[in-house]
Amino acid sequence: MDTQWPRWEVFKQDTPAKPHQAVGSVHAADPQHALLTARNIFARRPQAISMWVVRAEDIFSWTKEELAENPPPEAAKQTEPLAYGFQPLTFCVFRKTSHKRSMTFVDYVGEVSASSPEDALKQAQQQFGDVEALAWWIVPTDRLAKSDPGSETVESWFAPATDKTYKQQQYYATIGSHVSKHKLGRETDDEE
Amino acid sequence: MRNEIKQALIARLTALADDEVILSHRNSEWTGHAPILEEDIALANIAQDELGHASVWYSLRKELDGSDPDGLVFFRDADEFRNCELVELPRGDWAFTMLRQFLFDLNETLWLQQARDSSYQPLADAANKILREERFHLQHTQAWVERLGLGTEESNRRMQNALDFMWGYTQQLFVPIPGEDLLVAEGIVPDLGGLKTRWLEYSIQHLQNSGLKLPINPGYQPASRTHHTEHLWSILAEMQSTARWDAAARVW
Numbered sequence: 001m002d003t004q005w006p007r008w009e010v011f012k013q014d015t016p017a018k019p020h021q022a023v024g025s026v027h028a029a030d031p032q033h034a035l036l037t038a039r040n041i042f043a044r045r046p047q048a049i050s051m052w053v054v055r056a057e058d059i060f061s062w063t064k065e066e067l068a069e070n071p072p073p074e075a076a077k078q079t080e081p082l083a084y085g086f087q088p089l090t091f092c093v094f095r096k097t098s099h100k101r102s103m104t105f106v107d108y109v110g111e112v113s114a115s116s117p118e119d120a121l122k123q124a125q126q127q128f129g130d131v132e133a134l135a136w137w138i139v140p141t142d143r144l145a146k147s148d149p150g151s152e153t154v155e156s157w158f159a160p161a162t163d164k165t166y167k168q169q170q171y172y173a174t175i176g177s178h179v180s181k182h183k184l185g186r187e188t189d190d191e192e
Numbered sequence: 193m194r195n196e197i198k199q200a201l202i203a204r205l206t207a208l209a210d211d212e213v214i215l216s217h218r219n220s221e222w223t224g225h226a227p228i229l230e231e232d233i234a235l236a237n238i239a240q241d242e243l244g245h246a247s248v249w250y251s252l253r254k255e256l257d258g259s260d261p262d263g264l265v266f267f268r269d270a271d272e273f274r275n276c277e278l279v280e281l282p283r284g285d286w287a288f289t290m291l292r293q294f295l296f297d298l299n300e301t302l303w304l305q306q307a308r309d310s311s312y313q314p315l316a317d318a319a320n321k322i323l324r325e326e327r328f329h330l331q332h333t334q335a336w337v338e339r340l341g342l343g344t345e346e347s348n349r350r351m352q353n354a355l356d357f358m359w360g361y362t363q364q365l366f367v368p369i370p371g372e373d374l375l376v377a378e379g380i381v382p383d384l385g386g387l388k389t390r391w392l393e394y395s396i397q398h399l400q401n402s403g404l405k406l407p408i409n410p411g412y413q414p415a416s417r418t419h420h421t422e423h424l425w426s427i428l429a430e431m432q433s434t435a436r437w438d439a440a441a442r443v444w
Contacts (some may be wrong), residue, residue, distance in 0.1 A: 005228070026230045027228060027229075028230065028341075029339065032335060033335060033339070036234070036331065036332050036335060037231065037233075037234055038238045039229040039328070040230070040233055040234035040332075041230060041233050041234070044237055129260055152327070154324075155324050155326065155327075156324045156327035156328040156331075157328055159324055160324050160325045160328075
């Protein structure tokens, strides 16, 4: 029996001027639980003002290579019944544009209204094609769970982190003494 | 500040700090052992926050009597600690740990909300600062109580066992310490009677919404913070061992 909880992708917004960015994932039983654990893991120290989570299986993703090899069919030509029906739905579009940094993010770029995830991708490519996308993530907007934007939540979830200091790893290099001293100590103990 | 009030305030700050430091250490025992990595990190965060709160209360005490927080934590013996027995109890299973943390956090949150209006400004400032984090802790532990209470037969049974065992212990949170009435009269700390009414209202509602029953027999209710369970001796032996091993050490 698989006892793993589902995986959720976590998007963190650092400041009002920045987009929500994919920062990693958590396992959790439900959306609220995912937000709670995401806050602990991704927003305890660095700055944040908002978090979103979505079940990984609700994300439709395409990489540049996948699209080159296997372009999605024209939305108009689709004959299969669509997973989300024929009503236009709102999708959130996330885009990755760089491999440069060690932490490259998939950024939120905006919303599109579409009849299917494939249709949403087409629209995303048209609307947000100003920069070459290395990967697209398309998420039905109603599948996203968002942290409460109320000031009380922002105060208790995110504000404390901004006052907190933390020590860099090298700080701890001062712990203890040179290894040779420990060896000496152990030898003395052994003789007793 | 009159000396008797000062002494009472020192005692109250010590009780607050000791509760936090012992519970923090208990929770830290889960590090590396929690049911899932995410919760391991989350509980370590809560433990670290509680340790930070303890440090705030010890610092306020230091302003009053010059006592050294490290000295208090690492070099007092068990019978000098003034924490309640609830926080000493072994960590038990995840249900026990989450329920204890929820009931403790709820008390702390309600206490801090009122303490923001303390006539002793350093305490009001500290309450304001700590309350922000405590609200988040409460959301997290409250969610766990609900999920385990309403989860499976086994999770409900474990949560109910935890509740039956600790309900009496939680009542010690509302037992005034000697001199508490003086502090309340001066508007320095909240009145525990009113606090208990609100705590009962909130906690009972959440416990019942989570499919749990209040124990008919509340069980053992500790009354004095000068009494401890045998568990305090063993937790201190572990917690204080490094500091006592080399008391003169300046860098650990």
